[in-house]
Amino acid sequence: MAALVLILLLSWTVVVPVMCECYFPVEMQGEFSTQWKNAHEITYTSLSLTYNSVPGWGTCHSKHRENIILRDTEMMGGECFRCIRIVQRSINVNQVHARDLNMCFFTEQEAFLDCPQQHEVRDRRVEEIMLYKTRGFYGEPAVTQVHCPFSGVWKLSYSSSQSQLTSCRSERSEAGGCPGEYMLDLKFRNCDFPDFDMSFQCLGDWTGEDGLSYLSLLDMKLPQLGEEPRPRYRCAVYKADSHSKVIHLALSNDSTCVNQLDNHLAGYETLKLEEKEKKSAALEATGRYPVWAQGVWGKVSIHGSDLTYKSAEELTTYHAQTLISPTAGKYLSRIETACGELGYACIALELRNENILEMKIGKIDSAVDMILCSQENMEKSPWVTVAKETVITPCPLSGSFTGVVPDAEGLCTRSSTSCSRPDLMEYQVYSCENITEVYEDRLYQCFGQFEDEGLTYTFTRRLDLPLQECFVGTTVGPAHFIMEAGAHCQRGKDPSNQGMVMTKAKDVDCDSVEYKETSTTADLSRPVSPKLVLEQSITDSGEHLLHGIHRNHNRPHHRSRGRISSSTPAAKESEEVPFFSGQDIVHSSLLTVIFVSTTVLLHC
Numbered sequence: 001m002a003a004l005v006l007i008l009l010l011s012w013t014v015v016v017p018v019m020c021e022c023y024f025p026v027e028m029q030g031e032f033s034t035q036w037k038n039a040h041e042i043t044y045t046s047l048s049l050t051y052n053s054v055p056g057w058g059t060c061h062s063k064h065r066e067n068i069i070l071r072d073t074e075m076m077g078g079e080c081f082r083c084i085r086i087v088q089r090s091i092n093v094n095q096v097h098a099r100d101l102n103m104c105f106f107t108e109q110e111a112f113l114d115c116p117q118q119h120e121v122r123d124r125r126v127e128e129i130m131l132y133k134t135r136g137f138y139g140e141p142a143v144t145q146v147h148c149p150f151s152g153v154w155k156l157s158y159s160s161s162q163s164q165l166t167s168c169r170s171e172r173s174e175a176g177g178c179p180g181e182y183m184l185d186l187k188f189r190n191c192d193f194p195d196f197d198m199s200f201q202c203l204g205d206w207t208g209e210d211g212l213s214y215l216s217l218l219d220m221k222l223p224q225l226g227e228e229p230r231p232r233y234r235c236a237v238y239k240a241d242s243h244s245k246v247i248h249l250a251l252s253n254d255s256t257c258v259n260q261l262d263n264h265l266a267g268y269e270t271l272k273l274e275e276k277e278k279k280s281a282a283l284e285a286t287g288r289y290p291v292w293a294q295g296v297w298g299k300v301s302i303h304g305s306d307l308t309y310k311s312a313e314e315l316t317t318y319h320a321q322t323l324i325s326p327t328a329g330k331y332l333s334r335i336e337t338a339c340g341e342l343g344y345a346c347i348a349l350e351l352r353n354e355n356i357l358e359m360k361i362g363k364i365d366s367a368v369d370m371i372l373c374s375q376e377n378m379e380k381s382p383w384v385t386v387a388k389e390t391v392i393t394p395c396p397l398s399g400s401f402t403g404v405v406p407d408a409e410g411l412c413t414r415s416s417t418s419c420s421r422p423d424l425m426e427y428q429v430y431s432c433e434n435i436t437e438v439y440e441d442r443l444y445q446c447f448g449q450f451e452d453e454g455l456t457y458t459f460t461r462r463l464d465l466p467l468q469e470c471f472v473g474t475t476v477g478p479a480h481f482i483m484e485a486g487a488h489c490q491r492g493k494d495p496s497n498q499g500m501v502m503t504k505a506k507d508v509d510c511d512s513v514e515y516k517e518t519s520t521t522a523d524l525s526r527p528v529s530p531k532l533v534l535e536q537s538i539t540d541s542g543e544h545l546l547h548g549i550h551r552n553h554n555r556p557h558h559r560s561r562g563r564i565s566s567s568t569p570a571a572k573e574s575e576e577v578p579f580f581s582g583q584d585i586v587h588s589s590l591l592t593v594i595f596v597s598t599t600v601l602l603h604c
Helices: 002-015 108-113 118-122 512-518 589-602
Strands: 030-035 044-049 058-064 067-075 078-090 093-098 127-135 153-160 174-176 183-188 196-207 213-219 233-241 246-251 261-263 269-275 295-297 300-303 306-311 316-327 330-337 342-351 356-361 384-387 400-404 411-417 424-431 438-452 455-462 467-476 479-484 500-506
Touching: 044 127, 058 078, 058 108, 067 108, 078 108, 078 196, 078 213, 127 213, 127 233, 153 183, 196 233, 233 261, 246 261, 306 356, 316 342, 356 438, 384 455, 384 467, 411 500
Parallel strands: none
Antiparallel strands: 030 044, 030 127, 058 067, 067 078, 078 093, 093 127, 153 174, 153 269, 174 183, 183 196, 196 213, 213 233, 233 246, 246 269, 295 300, 300 306, 306 316, 316 330, 330 342, 342 356, 356 384, 400 411, 400 500, 411 424, 424 438, 438 455, 455 467, 467 479, 479 500
16 A cells, blocks of 8 residues: 555656756856766866756756756757766865766656665765866866865875885885975885875865765876876875874775775775874973863864864964963963974863864964963954764754845745754755745754854854854844854854844744653753854855855856766765754655655655
8 A cells, every 4th residue: 555655646746847946056166177987098077067057967957965866958859867966075076976877867756766875875886976176166276275184294105006016115205294284295215116206285085974084185296208197186095093193095096086995005005104203392281171171073182181273274283282271261382283383372262062162272472471371362363163062952943934135135045943853954045936946955963052242153064065154143032133153153243233034934843752762962942042043144244145046047058078977886875864844754764755755856
């Protein structure tokens, strides 16, 4: 009977006449270089990702989180559909998985059933296509500088899987990224081959669905006349041992993340980096950071008297050893970077809630002085906001809320939470005249909120893009005024005058007993005032950003040459984040299939 119901529902969706369209986030858009799969040697072709299409593959028809249904009108003499899975690994790198890009189906439902499944991606049973950005949406050339996952100066060892005679274990060989921590320079000296240098720019690093740490690299030195050609882009798997201060790194034999690359010890080429001993400091650490601050908080890690902060904005890694705490929450510390620069500064730490820590580094000076922890020296430094999930914290706007985007004619927003995962919030930007025309569809994980100077800050992490975002707001009566506050809860915002007004459209009634089965660490009944979580993208001058929501549907498409086709297996995948729309998730697997088959394909 259940199977019959499913067949009837699927049959019903086929005959409903719908015309969909969806949009890619501006962070994903641009021109990309990708390895040409059918060539006998490593060559590259150009591919575009516009605001609503991948020319050569199709127009964005509907989005189902990472899975995108593309509509192609240039194949098979008519309209057909194909599914791709696309994930942004960094601002410079998108990763695509597809079962077969040459397959195009007559119906959207068939294409949806052809989307790469979780276990297929994990087991490398579908195609992988790496997209390396060469030009951004606004036409900016080159790549964005991003922080390498490790920096400093290291002893270097090298081996090749192709030849036991090609190796290097010389004490004179060196790896490092100083002074620019967005570079990885390799200097081979006294090896089994002639001395030479290599220089890579880090394009981004990420944790794969298989739990491995990946790194994407751009070779900055083109092969010279007479040298063998080599890949311009490289993918690596690495593992860093914080105790032994050793990093193992393995590279693939081309620009994919799967070919001859299994783990950090098994690849086409392998590197071993051992941290060089540093000169002992004049003043050893005598203090200790507080117990509540110990652990890893995103880009900040604190262990005993040692604090490490990897600043993505400054592309600098700071190491701070605390000496003394002159006042509560402030720690006079010895500061050095990964490249060895030395000085002294005051570190301020504040626990905003169980999940959120804020830190600031004051003025750095060459001499130890208690005055470094004075209010005058500390107030000019901005707070750095980081988080770890100690407790599951519900998003403060429980239920469904709607609003109108300021300074963006005809754009509305809606948010929704679910009882099954109250710490997740879906946020959409859509046409006020046509609610099915969705420009942005984001998913946030909430880490909680805190108050400062009469305003409430909510700290979140986007799950559709590798970004952290903070929002600030205030409540007046039934209205919630909300605006974005950058990645680190920037102060000095004025949401009551520049923010977006969000009002409740639908309440959500969560049974307290049922909720406690999901999480015993959070309480939905606790008062949260003011309640906020959503984004209103306003610049400091009040100009609306909207992170790439474009209303110009007549923008010309840039056509890419050729059609990409590959049988290269893909990288691995882990558990996906489910889709929530303000309603309880359906626990029956069959009903879930029916729900997805009907509502997901008919939401247009």
